[in-house]
Amino acid sequence: NAESVHLESFFAVPAGWANPKLIEKWKRVRDLRRVVTGALELERAAKNIGSSLEAAPTLYVADKADAELLKSVPFEEVAITSGIHIVSGEAPPGAFALPDLKGVAVIANLSAGKKCERCWRVLSEVGSHADHPDLCNRCDAAVAESGRAEKSPA
Incomplete structure (x- = not known):
């Protein structure tokens, strides 16, 4: 202690x-x-x-x-x-x-590609998500999952 x-x-x-x-x-x-x-x-x-x-x-x-x-x-x-x-x-x-x-x-x-605003990796997939155009696939999925968690009833 x-x-x-x-x-x-x-x-x-x-x-x-x-x-x-x-x-x-x-x-x-x-x-x-x-x-x-x-x-x-x-x-x-x-x-x-x-x-x-x-x-x-x-x-x-x-x-x-x-x-x-x-x-x-x-x-x-x-x-x-x-x-x-x-x-x-x-x-x-x-x-x-x-x-x-x-x-x-x-x-x-x-x-090749653009910098993901969340993880900072430079990837060609950045810009391919309408909801999160500045995110890569992995970060888009994480943010989407986080949003679902926030909306779920406690």
Whole structure:
């Protein structure tokens, strides 16, 4: 019963909760994300993009296991981009790569479309909803659902 939540301690995590495979999976996902963020940081420095959400990069992975891994997570959200295209294979010359991650490279592409006023992703579907012309499909559905919840009897 501390006076502030900020003075509380975290409880001890049971050892049985440890999941080494999950830890390794997310370590690799974060490694792959580093290549994307590295490429986008160069684009930002060159003033080609202002935000990573303006990008829809192409990520080349030589290892098929990496390609499969990336299918198991919403990688565009992990990388904080509006989209991402995963290509299983060698990258073209000039693609951004990090020396410590062999077989992984990125071509930074701009995302096509307009910026969603709710989530800020740049998507071609923005503008396709009459009720919410400034929203993407996902945000339109969320706002519509929120409206239904507000109208439902208590």
